[in-house]
Amino acid sequence: MAIQIGILGLGTVGTGVVRILQQNAEDIQTRTHCDIHIKSILDKDLHKEREVKGDFFLTDQPDQILQDPEIDIIVEVMGGIEPARTFILEALRHGKHVVTANKDLIALHGHELLDAANLAGKDLYFEASVGGGIPIIAALKDSLAANRITDVLGIINGTTNYILTAMAEQGREYSEVLAEAQQLGYAEADPSADVDGLDAARKLAILSSIAFNSRVALKDVFVEGISKITREDLAFAAELGCTIKLLAIAKHQEEGIEVRVHPAILPLSHPLASVKGVYNAIYVVGDAVGETMFYGRGAGSLPTGSAIISDIMRIVRNIQSNSTSSINCTCYLDLPLKAVSDFYTAFYIRLLVKDEPRVLATLALLFAEANISFASIIQKPRGEHQAEIVLVTHPCREGALQEALDSVKAYSKVLNIHNVIRFENGQEENHDSR
Numbered sequence: 001m002a003i004q005i006g007i008l009g010l011g012t013v014g015t016g017v018v019r020i021l022q023q024n025a026e027d028i029q030t031r032t033h034c035d036i037h038i039k040s041i042l043d044k045d046l047h048k049e050r051e052v053k054g055d056f057f058l059t060d061q062p063d064q065i066l067q068d069p070e071i072d073i074i075v076e077v078m079g080g081i082e083p084a085r086t087f088i089l090e091a092l093r094h095g096k097h098v099v100t101a102n103k104d105l106i107a108l109h110g111h112e113l114l115d116a117a118n119l120a121g122k123d124l125y126f127e128a129s130v131g132g133g134i135p136i137i138a139a140l141k142d143s144l145a146a147n148r149i150t151d152v153l154g155i156i157n158g159t160t161n162y163i164l165t166a167m168a169e170q171g172r173e174y175s176e177v178l179a180e181a182q183q184l185g186y187a188e189a190d191p192s193a194d195v196d197g198l199d200a201a202r203k204l205a206i207l208s209s210i211a212f213n214s215r216v217a218l219k220d221v222f223v224e225g226i227s228k229i230t231r232e233d234l235a236f237a238a239e240l241g242c243t244i245k246l247l248a249i250a251k252h253q254e255e256g257i258e259v260r261v262h263p264a265i266l267p268l269s270h271p272l273a274s275v276k277g278v279y280n281a282i283y284v285v286g287d288a289v290g291e292t293m294f295y296g297r298g299a300g301s302l303p304t305g306s307a308i309i310s311d312i313m314r315i316v317r318n319i320q321s322n323s324t325s326s327i328n329c330t331c332y333l334d335l336p337l338k339a340v341s342d343f344y345t346a347f348y349i350r351l352l353v354k355d356e357p358r359v360l361a362t363l364a365l366l367f368a369e370a371n372i373s374f375a376s377i378i379q380k381p382r383g384e385h386q387a388e389i390v391l392v393t394h395p396c397r398e399g400a401l402q403e404a405l406d407s408v409k410a411y412s413k414v415l416n417i418h419n420v421i422r423f424e425n426g427q428e429e430n431h432d433s434r
């Protein structure tokens with residue numbers, strides 16, 4: 001059997017796809033009993049010096065690929081929303097299967113594209129869109145399909161993990177490490193998508209829709225980035241036996257699902273705490289399998305290409321077994337979304353206060369009025385008659401915490417609330433009456 005591929009975009013990922021298909025051609029052929037051949041590649045600049053060569057035809061005319069009756073599978077690795085969305089819809093209309101790495105597009109238009117794939121009876125696969133080379137989408141859709149998934153916790157943005165790791169381990173400044181992450185090519189063209197949490201939110205919308213079989217849109221994801229995290233917060237977290245990570249968190253509880261991306265204080269004993277630098281990891285809990293963790297490179301030419309080719313091989317097997325379009329959209333539920341005020345976590349609150357009698361007692365009272373008690377307190381002298389205090393609360397409702405913070409802000413002995421960070425310690429499930 002022979003399959004012809006058309007690739008849209010010959011950038012970082014497109015180049016990785018060509019490389020792997022060339023260097024592992026024999027194994028891929030043996031494993032699929034199929035000769036997978038790249039027929040054409042679309043790119044804007046036909047005269048650019050390329051890192052890869054082959055017998056493919058390079059074109060800047062999309063229709064030469066999208067309407068080529070010999071092409072079976074289109075690989076979309078151009079990025080962006082348009083014209084990628086239109087090209088994918090057109091490819092499906094022309095009877096082609098599609099593989100894409102485009103997280104921005106799937107997070108926003110996944111529903112429409114999956115419906116179009118179902119209508120066309122073709123496959124639309126997107127393993128590379130979350131966690132790059134880490135096999136997480138296939139794991140959730142297939143290998144863990146026997147489970148009711150309760151928790152998905154991920155470090156799914158390499159740039160922010162690189163920044164937080166360097167700040168924690170080398171005591172370096174945020175802005176300096178961000179510039180380094182950009183130079184190393186980890187960050188998106190506009191790094192605000194990374195540091196403001198949007199890149200992770202897009203990936204979490206995709207992951208949680210699949211994990212919970214219920215559509216989660218990008219607007220459903222609560223997002224907070226890492227730009228307010230300082231070296232001081234990381235030092236206090238270390239003192240508490242913890243570290244700070246930008247976590248993508250999705251939980252399926254009785255009241256509904258919650259999906260949030262924010263910096264989280266994580267005990268060093270948590271499996272995600274040891275995920276360092278640009279690496280990604282996704283921790284998944286299923287009711288039957290228990291805890292699992294998937295770790296690897298969330299970006300890069302070859303790792304992302306690896307995910308694309310595994311999708312191509314899956315489609316080839318589907319074609320061979322006459323079972324295409326059987327595992328496209330898996331959202332058969334419509335689960336309610338929990339309100340932000342009902343999120344239930346412990347909090348770290350770092351404050352600058354006047355160092356005077358009764359200040360701590362008053363703070364305890366203000367929190368007690370919102371039914372919140374402290375699990376621990378750290379105090380350090382700062383300048384003359386001032387103290388920096390870190391309050392660690394027991395788990396409480398986010399709504400109650402906001403009420404308490406309003407009173408704390410109005411208290412004249414509080415000079416500044418430096419930061420408020422949620423904990424993620426796996427104990428939030430024990431809802432008490434607080």
Ligand SMILES: NC(=O)C1=CN([C@@H]2O[C@H](COP(=O)(O)OP(=O)(O)OC[C@H]3O[C@@H](n4cnc5c(N)ncnc54)[C@H](OP(=O)(O)O)[C@@H]3O)[C@@H](O)[C@H]2O)C=CC1
Pocket residue numbers: 008009010011012013014042043044045076077078079080083101102103104128129132298299300301304
């Ligand atoms: N890089 C990574 O590690 C990862 C990337 N992804 C996703 O993979 C996709 C590709 O990313 P990446 O390879 O890094 O991006 P690149 O910018 O390196 O490559 C995209 C290529 O597509 C070309 N292109 C863009 N628009 C058009 C168009 N309208 N017509 C023809 N050619 C076009 C670009 O040309 P030109 O340069 O001239 O604009 C470029 O050569 C994105 O969706 C990204 O989010 C997912 C996981 C990891």
Ligand SMILES: N[C@@H](CC=O)C(=O)O
Pocket residue numbers: 156157158159160186187188194199298299
């Ligand atoms: N900018 C992203 C790259 C891949 O999606 C990241 O930092 O993880």
Ligand code: NA
Pocket residue numbers: 127128129130131132133134135136137307
């Ligand atoms: Na992946």
